[in-house]
Amino acid sequence: MSTDPKQEWDALLAANRTAEALAVLEQQARTGNAPACFRLAGLYLIGAVVPRDLPLAREFLRRAVRIGHVDAALLDVALTANGTGGPASWPTARALLDQAARSDPVAAAQRNLLAEMDLTVDGRPVRRRLSMALAKTPRILRFERLFTPAECAHVARTATDLLEPAMIVDPVTGRDAVNPIRTSDAAVIGPAREDLVIRALNHRIAAISGTETDQGEALTVLRYRPGQQYRQHLDTIGQTRNQRVLTVIVYLNDGFTGGETVFAKAGLTIRPRAGDAILFANTTANGMPDPTAQHAGLPVAQGAKWIATRWIRARAFDPWIGPEAA
Ligand SMILES: O=C(O)CCC(=O)C(=O)O
Ligand SMILES: [Fe+2]
Numbered sequence: 001m002s003t004d005p006k007q008e009w010d011a012l013l014a015a016n017r018t019a020e021a022l023a024v025l026e027q028q029a030r031t032g033n034a035p036a037c038f039r040l041a042g043l044y045l046i047g048a049v050v051p052r053d054l055p056l057a058r059e060f061l062r063r064a065v066r067i068g069h070v071d072a073a074l075l076d077v078a079l080t081a082n083g084t085g086g087p088a089s090w091p092t093a094r095a096l097l098d099q100a101a102r103s104d105p106v107a108a109a110q111r112n113l114l115a116e117m118d119l120t121v122d123g124r125p126v127r128r129r130l131s132m133a134l135a136k137t138p139r140i141l142r143f144e145r146l147f148t149p150a151e152c153a154h155v156a157r158t159a160t161d162l163l164e165p166a167m168i169v170d171p172v173t174g175r176d177a178v179n180p181i182r183t184s185d186a187a188v189i190g191p192a193r194e195d196l197v198i199r200a201l202n203h204r205i206a207a208i209s210g211t212e213t214d215q216g217e218a219l220t221v222l223r224y225r226p227g228q229q230y231r232q233h234l235d236t237i238g239q240t241r242n243q244r245v246l247t248v249i250v251y252l253n254d255g256f257t258g259g260e261t262v263f264a265k266a267g268l269t270i271r272p273r274a275g276d277a278i279l280f281a282n283t284t285a286n287g288m289p290d291p292t293a294q295h296a297g298l299p300v301a302q303g304a305k306w307i308a309t310r311w312i313r314a315r316a317f318d319p320w321i322g323p324e325a326a
Pocket of ligand 2: 233234235247295
């Protein structure tokens with residue numbers, strides 16, 4: 001076995017020798033090894049090889065931060081703001097970010113983006129946004145310049161290393177599967193990736209949709225390259241107790257051709273423009289899927305189309321358990 005403890009615990013984890021890996025990690029954590037604390041935090045956060053324990057994850061994370069682990073500090077900021085393993089506190093998260101920004105350029109860049117936003121002490125938008133009605137049935141609104149160019153770039157950058165061929169829920173097996181309906185690449189910005197900029201943008205999306213932030217599924221970035229598309233579909237889910245009632249799509253870039261969003265039944269074609277958002281209702285007044293809300297992302301002809309989608313559920317849910325639980 002290697003004498004490098006990091007290699008040792010990685011090798012043990014890879015070999016499914018979980019108990020031994022944990023013993024090494026815990027022993028290293030006791031001696032003040034920051035990577036060991038960070039790794040333990042990750043294991044308790046993911047909950048794959050050990051049962052998920054969010055408060056314990058936070059404890060190991062804070063230990064790593066105290067020893068000076070930069071990535072731990074950023075993760076701690078995100079989890080403080082969204083209330084993972086402890087109470088949510090935007091002011092505390094802001095203070096932690098300012099502290100991290102003194103030595104970490106990534107944190108400083110996030111702080112600078114936040115400084116451009118007009119936010120309440122809870123990180124919510126101060127200003128109301130005006131919309132244009134594009135259709136009545138289904139209800140479709142357009143918000144011009146919901147995100148600034150720098151915000152669009154931040155969302156795309158956050159997603160870049162997470163992009164994978166898009167999955168959709170297979171109606172037969174109920175499992176995620178690659179499906180020709182959607183041929184783009186997708187990245188889910190889950191609660192561990194929800195930095196304060198993303199969090200503030202999720203609050204902004206909640207504000208324009210008149211919903212609670214906790215009703216939104218993780219912000220999902222889609223990237224379509226030439227020929228890729230999202231064929232006609234409804235965003236609603238067949239069997240669910242917590243339906244996707246609204247969708248917000250933010251267009252993140254210009255510089256491509258094709259890729260219009262089309263609502264065939266409403267006779268509406270939307271030409272994407274960077275920073276603009278559309279909001280539409282997926283259900284009828286009685287909460288059932290609205291067939292008129294069918295829509296498609298047409299194939300991109302040239303360049304790449306980037307969007308961020310937030311599917312919004314009828315009720316708030318815990319992002320670590322998912323919208324289908326309870
Ligand atoms: O790419 C588009 O224009 C449509 C995307 C879409 O339908 C979705 O994200 O649910
Ligand atoms: Fe959709």
